[in-house]
Amino acid sequence: MxxxxxxxxxxxxxxxxxxxxxxxxxxxxxxxxxxxxxxxxxxxxxxxxxxxxxxxxxxxxxxxxxxxxxxxxxxxxxxxxxxxxxxxxxxxxxxxxxxxxxxxxxxxxxxxxxxxxxxxxxxxxxxxxxxxxxxxxxxxxxxxxxxxxxxxxxxxxxxxxxxxxxxxxxxxxxxxxxxxxxxxxxxxxxxxxxxxxxxxxxxxxxxxxxxxxxxxxxxxxxxxxxxxxxxxxxxxxxxxxxxxxxSTLVEQVPSGSELESLERDATGRLVSVDLDADSSQADVFSTLGGHDVSVRIVQGGVNRVRGASFGHVVLALDGPDAARATQAVSALTGVEVLR
Missing domain, CATH: 3.40.50.300 (P-loop containing nucleotide triphosphate hydrolases)
Incomplete structure (x- = not known):
């Protein structure tokens, strides 16, 4: 009311x-x-x-x-x-x-x-x-x-x-x-x-x-x-x-000079994962598990508000299958290929 x-x-x-x-x-x-x-x-x-x-x-x-x-x-x-x-x-x-x-x-x-x-x-x-x-x-x-x-x-x-x-x-x-x-x-x-x-x-x-x-x-x-x-x-x-x-509390998907800095410092393909999208986190890691690729978290984190978890992480994918792995996860909900 x-x-x-x-x-x-x-x-x-x-x-x-x-x-x-x-x-x-x-x-x-x-x-x-x-x-x-x-x-x-x-x-x-x-x-x-x-x-x-x-x-x-x-x-x-x-x-x-x-x-x-x-x-x-x-x-x-x-x-x-x-x-x-x-x-x-x-x-x-x-x-x-x-x-x-x-x-x-x-x-x-x-x-x-x-x-x-x-x-x-x-x-x-x-x-x-x-x-x-x-x-x-x-x-x-x-x-x-x-x-x-x-x-x-x-x-x-x-x-x-x-x-x-x-x-x-x-x-x-x-x-x-x-x-x-x-x-x-x-x-x-x-x-x-x-x-x-x-x-x-x-x-x-x-x-x-x-x-x-x-x-x-x-x-x-x-x-x-x-x-x-x-x-x-x-x-x-x-x-x-x-x-x-x-943005003062929750890290956002990097862009502009922040993204340029990540691109200089991180090797491999860069992928942003939206952690509040339905099952996106599990889908991403399940998909990546089928490829010969190493996965590193290079930025981001998880936040909680009123019992809900959300956030963004940027993953660096490296290895022989990095290109194919990036292509595979790019179609998933809540995933954005940054490089």
Whole structure:
């Protein structure tokens, strides 16, 4: 069931000066986020991804199009009704946005007070959240006494305080070191699994997408250029911007100067094998086994996303039957002869 829907959404910002040019931050976006999933919105700076999130939680109004949250069209709501929808949406920020003058307990209590939660219920809820994020011993500490990872865990706990259905995480690991990033991603995974909360992650870090997300949307210049299951997009990125993102983690079939370098350094015939094609790996090695040829892996590797394995390896085939072996495997699915 769709929990968040965007239908032909446009957002144009008026120019800062009379002579300025309007900025089209979001251009005709269609997007569906299913209940219970973790959906990553990916793009470089200026792609429109953060603006998109602000349209979902009603912090920005659309220029045209529809935004629906749990079946309610946000774009038509008055302020009172919009606040009710916003209570269903938690937000985790890149730079934590904690109150420096309040303790950890006070930071968690703030949204509960705003929501009118009775004192006894606030006490119980804050205690539950601090234990969940592993900070029960930091209840009376102030933000400047915490590490970056601890601050982000407080931010996550605060976002969960009012039991939202949706959690929006905007570049929430960009200010963290790799080890702390892994801890925060594991915590967000628990939020999704244990509470069933739908999470929308805004990021330009593909390791975050690979580790956490079920589905992803790639944006460029305000438009959606690719959408789908994370494993499928990582295995076969279609848009050029997606290929650039994926190449930071997944080695692609060599071309250009990289291929020229392989051709100089490797002897024999070069063959690229797509490891996610149906039975291509077994077919290739079975076919090569019938020829007098040596096989070396000269580049590539295997990746795993959400239980799916995929990748590319480049094989160098050498020996008396190299030409015939290359011809035999060239007709197989997922095989490309490079030389």
């Amino acid at each position: 769709a929990l968040v829907e965007l239908r032909d959404v446009h957002k144009t910002f008026a120019p800062a000066t009379r002579k300025g040019v309007p900025v089209e931050a979001v251009r005709g976006v269609d997007l569906t986020v299913e209940a219970g999933e973790i959906h990553a919105i990916v793009g470089y700076s200026g792609a429109g991804k953060s603006t998109l999130v602000r349209l979902v939680n009603g912090l920005e109004s659309v220029t045209s199009g529809q935004v629906l949250v749990d079946g309610v069209e946000v774009t038509t709501l008055g302020q009172a009704a919009l606040r009710e929808v916003q209570r269903e949406i938690g937000m985790v920020f890149q730079h934590f946005n904690l109150f420096s003058s309040r303790t950890v307990w006070g930071n968690l209590e703030f949204p509960l007070k705003l929501a009118g939660v009775p004192a006894a219920e606030r006490q119980q809820r804050i205690s539950e959240l601090l234990h969940f994020v592993g900070l029960a011993d930091k209840a009376h500490a102030y933000p400047d006494q915490l590490s970056g990872g601890q601050k982000q865990r407080v931010g996550i706990a605060r976002a969960l305080a009012t039991r939202p259905k949706i959690l929006l995480a905007d570049e929430c690991t960009s200010a963290l070191d790799p080890d702390t990033t892994r801890e925060v991603l594991a915590l967000l995974g628990r939020v999704n699994e244990e509470f069933g909360i739908t999470i929308i992650v805004i990021t330009h870090e593909m390791d975050v997408v690979r580790t956490l997300a079920h589905r992803m949307t790639v944006m460029e210049a305000g438009r959606v250029v690719e959408q789908g299951e994370v494993a499928a997009i990582f295995a076969h990125p279609q848009a050029e911007v997606t290929r650039r993102f994926v």
